[in-house]
Amino acid sequence: MDLSVVFLQGLKTGSFHFPGGAATYSGQTPSKAVAEVDDHPNSNVTEWLLNIDIVMDWFVKDGLDFVGLYYGEPDSTGHKYGPETEERRAIVKEVDETIGFLVEAIERSGLKDTLNVKLSNYINFTMDLKFDLVDYGPSGMLLPKEGKEETVYQNLKGAHPHLHVYKKEEFPERFHYRNNERILPILMYRDPGYVVKRIVFQFSKGDHGYDNAEADMWTIFRAFGPRFRGGYVAEPFDSVHVYALMCDLLGVQPEPHYGSLAFTRDMCEGRWPPRSLPRYL
Known part of the structure; x- marks a missing residue:
């Protein structure tokens, strides 16, 4: 509110x-x-x-x-x-x-x-960065370096079977999340049990913010x-x-x-x- x-x-x-x-x-x-x-x-x-x-x-x-x-x-x-x-x-x-x-x-x-x-074992976020990982966890937003948006998108798309990557304009409408100037060019979310992190270590043993179609996210x-x-x-x-x-x-x-x-x-x-x-x- x-x-x-x-x-x-x-x-x-x-x-x-x-x-x-x-x-x-x-x-x-x-x-x-x-x-x-x-x-x-x-x-x-x-x-x-x-x-x-x-x-x-x-x-x-x-x-x-x-x-x-x-x-x-x-x-x-x-x-x-x-x-x-x-x-x-x-x-x-x-x-x-x-x-x-x-x-x-x-x-x-x-x-x-x-x-x-x-x-992440599939994507190395610590070497040769071509983007800023601005938001992370069960979902994430990326700000690619100038001129690198398509390169970053293509490298992430399909990189992990439990990682869903979209360009802002392609993000599913049911999330009501893409039509705002503050939303970054590349959006992604993980399936339950997986997270997007800056570092290898994961200390949290429970999380929220996954796809709200999942029953575990209902309250x-x-x-x-x-x-x-x-x-x-x-x-x-x-x-x-x-x-x-x-x-x-x-x-x-x-x-x-x-x-x-x-x-x-x-x-x-x-x-x-x-x-x-x-x-x-």
């Missing part, structure tokens, strides 16, 4: 450890912001609970309409130990308990009726609050549609996007009255 869409339309916003949330957008900054430092510990459950209480105060005492609250788990543990490990299961359990604390905190703060919640969507139908089980939908839902909940006009309310409309009870506490966490 682009915070600028919210506060440029008159709502009060906050960001607590949300990536990029403390930045300045079009000369505007959030009403409240706490940036996360690089070496911040992710697995301090006591701090998780304290952060929830702080955010509740932002809603109650400071009158914020939207807050992005971020925790680095279970992401960090999944990277370190892998997705199917006891360490990962333990941290997921703690996250689940924290969500329970969040529900209780909402009720204690009197927000139950006004707050909605959404919860859980859970939402509750006065706008959502209780006990409703939605059909699976792409995450790109969450943006339209969030803008509708807040009563703001969305920027151009690929999502649609058609995929989330049935989970909602109706519309907010105009400017009637459109709060969202």
